[in-house]
Amino acid sequence: MTVLINEKAASISLTGITRSYGAVRAVDGLDLEIASGELISLLGPSGCGKTTALRIIAGLEQTDSGTVVVGGKDITRTPANKRDMSMVFQSYSLFPHLSAADNVAFGLRLRGVKPAVRRRRAIELLELVSLDHHADRYPSELSGGQQQRVALARALAVEPKVLLLDEPLSALDAKVRIQLRDEIRTLQRRLGITTVFVTHDQEEALSMSDRIAVMSNGRLEQCGSPAEIYSRPATPFVAEFIGSMNHVPGIADGATVTVSGSRLPLSVPGSGAVTVLIRPEAVRLTDDPNGNTTITTISFRGPVTRVIGRLDDGTPITADLPSVQAASFAEGGRVHVTYAEEPVLTKAAD
């Protein structure tokens, strides 16, 4: 197969991007540096401004203020069709009147590539997404997953500086979603193309990104590697949005917090009554008839077992343990809960 390394991949630098719709600040002072060849995910709940941010990068939406610089060039006012980027949309963006191959060749046709050449190139790209045998099918004859593959091939065909994807997998069923997610990541690595991937699915973001930018209410909450975001969330919002969290009451005292009788370091100093955020895998259980917790439910999940209990003050607590360790516990049994000695985040007490 032809070498398809993208030589045009460019860095992106967003500075102070703001966009309001009436009273709604869809994007609010977004600063973000994206390195050349990197896959970065914009992650956040629905309505937090991810699509708007992506469309501003694409030029499909204007900024009220701020600049978009790509490959060192300010393109804030450049129209979408002159930006040399391409985009994969959530769904239904293939041209219904064109076959898969003609869809892929569309951008090449606009660039004046000869029919025979663009046909060959379209087939190569369809091979890349394992759809060359469906080259002459129309979008209506393809499944949702196949359509998104064609859309991806179409976006890659023009060798863009930047690839933008707006929840391209969200309309697909779970199995196809996971498969296509891995394919996108593999292709992106192989082509070395700068990619911005919008998703509200944390698992998707964690599994395929070099870095994740977590957004909420139009603002950037935190930007970092999946491991950083997961294990060292900068704000309670990020902590709660990624993975799950226990909410345990505690008393903060400067740099530490006392929670269920244990002392833990604080990521951000605080004082007084607080709610401490603790991951299920940071909860430790020891068999102890005089312990502080009663186990209510044990559910086996393969390598991990989830143990749910109730602290004596009534707080529900969830622990994820390696299944081998969990074997010694029984529903209704008494245990003592402690926590891994890691810095924790707190919220105002409920």
Add this chain to the structure above:
Amino acid sequence: MTRRKVFGGVFLALVGLYFLLPLAAAIEFSLRDVGDTHSLEVWKTLFQQDGFVTNLLTSLKLALGTVALTLLIMVPTVTLIHLRMPQFRRTMEAICVLPLAIPAVVLANGVFVAFQGAPPWLNGTPVILCLEYVVLSLPFTYRALDAGLSAIPVVALVEASRTLGGGWATALLRVVVPNLRTAILNVSILAAALALGEFTLASLLLMDTLPVWTVSAGQSNGAVATAASMLILIVSWVLLLVMSVLSRRRSRTPRRSR
């Protein structure tokens, strides 16, 4: 056969009779000859009638002009409304229905007054009638285009085309138009049919078109007038047929439901 099917069949036959009986009667009338015989005599003389061919050509040109102008103006306009100001779709629809509510006499008088100082190539020529027909067909053409555009994800398609490097012309001609084949065909048929058959306005504006000629011919010779109106009908049908065949041959898209 189920009862429903029988019912449907009978109903269809009745509706068919309702439409076809008058047509058959008219054709029969145009074929009558002296005594109780039938012949093609009237149809043969039709083309030799004074002014018939000229007026037929005028009407055909009018139809062509109306279709071309309607498509040229309406396709970009309605597309723009869908892309940029979807909130005005209702307003536009209301405006486009207006020609149905305004009596032809009022319209004709309005045209007289408004175009009093217009240049000679426009005033008192079929060009002005063509402009009128574009407006008169709006209630139908707007809806047909609006429905066609509502059936495709036009915003997504245009944005996809733009991110792939296409400008607005590309989006319109290579993305929107090919996906509006059916709607454009419907618009063409509606506008052509209206332009071919319209009488009141043409007559009030003192234009010579086939319907106007037909009515005046009918005052001296009923059979000739009947044959002429049948011809208008047949021409419309043939146009319709040609257009639908053309559109089917060119559109390779299999129209399947998802």
